[in-house]
Amino acid sequence: MPTLQQWRKFYDGWATRDPRIASTGLPVADAEFDRLAAVLGDWLGLCGHERVLDVGCASGTLTTRWAERARQVVGIDFSRALAAAAQARHGGAARQFAAAEAAALPFATGAFDAVVCFNVLLSLPDHDYAQRAVGELLRVLRPGGTLLLGSLPDARCQQRFFDVLLAEAPWWRRAGSRAKSWLLPQRERRTQILWFDLPALVQQFAAHGCTVAVHDDPPFTNYRHYRKTLVVQKPAEVRA
Numbered sequence: 001m002p003t004l005q006q007w008r009k010f011y012d013g014w015a016t017r018d019p020r021i022a023s024t025g026l027p028v029a030d031a032e033f034d035r036l037a038a039v040l041g042d043w044l045g046l047c048g049h050e051r052v053l054d055v056g057c058a059s060g061t062l063t064t065r066w067a068e069r070a071r072q073v074v075g076i077d078f079s080r081a082l083a084a085a086a087q088a089r090h091g092g093a094a095r096q097f098a099a100a101e102a103a104a105l106p107f108a109t110g111a112f113d114a115v116v117c118f119n120v121l122l123s124l125p126d127h128d129y130a131q132r133a134v135g136e137l138l139r140v141l142r143p144g145g146t147l148l149l150g151s152l153p154d155a156r157c158q159q160r161f162f163d164v165l166l167a168e169a170p171w172w173r174r175a176g177s178r179a180k181s182w183l184l185p186q187r188e189r190r191t192q193i194l195w196f197d198l199p200a201l202v203q204q205f206a207a208h209g210c211t212v213a214v215h216d217d218p219p220f221t222n223y224r225h226y227r228k229t230l231v232v233q234k235p236a237e238v239r240a
């Protein structure tokens with residue numbers, strides 16, 4: 001698996017590219033981001049008064065869309081280059097971007113009404129890091145708040161991803177040779193991304209008194225075939 005530094009170097013490269021690129025490494029149309037942000041904003045239940053944290057915000061493409069439905073959005077990214085680009089492009093009183101790491105969030109406990117971490121946990125060094133990150137996401141969420149933990153590759157869909165989707169997905173056929181040369185070795189090595197045991201993760205949240213809804217990812221590139229999004233309600237009273 002790539003180390004944290006290797007992942008950071010990979011994402012640093014996005015700062016000088018089209019801000020609409022997604023995991024495929026290819027730009028995605030604005031209208032697709034609009035639709036994705038709308039669905040995720042609905043799942044978060046945004047109604048205009050929330051303070052929202054977006055962890056792994058990249059260049060703020062989704063974060064800024066949620067700003068229209070919240071009191072304030074704060075985007076953080078471990079790539080200083082991406083965080084700086086987001087702040088330069090979108091920053092203001094109601095939209096703030098800074099460099100920080102998911103497993104060490106520089107915010108007070110309970111500081112946010114809603115926390116989003118979409119399409120990030122799959123590119124972490126290992127599951128121990130992912131566990132620390134999830135702990136941090138829950139810590140900075142206020143009691144009664146909502147965590148959207150999104151686009152987690154579902155381990156139960158791994159075989160399907162390799163055997164069918166990679167070969168048949170339209171984005172794969174359209175992908176340039178550079179994207180393919182990055183993806184193909186993954187296929188051979190059975191992937192560099194993290195795959196999640198989602199039933200175990202749901203149980204883990206339940207043990208902390210959270211309620212969890214599991215959704216197929218909204219239609220966006222090909223994610224929905226093998227990724228799920230968890231919408232986690234933190235209990236109003238936190239269990240010890």
Ligand SMILES: C[S@@+](CC[C@H](N)C(=O)[O-])C[C@H]1O[C@@H](n2cnc3c(N)ncnc32)[C@H](O)[C@@H]1O
Pocket residue numbers: 007008011012022023055056057058059061062076077078079082100101102103117118119120123124
């Ligand atoms: C695939 S992009 C997703 C961006 C955005 N959330 C979206 O869905 O459009 C993953 C982002 O997470 C950031 N990231 C990855 N690991 C991180 C970590 N450990 N801490 C903070 N940000 C991280 C990367 O720099 C990158 O910008």
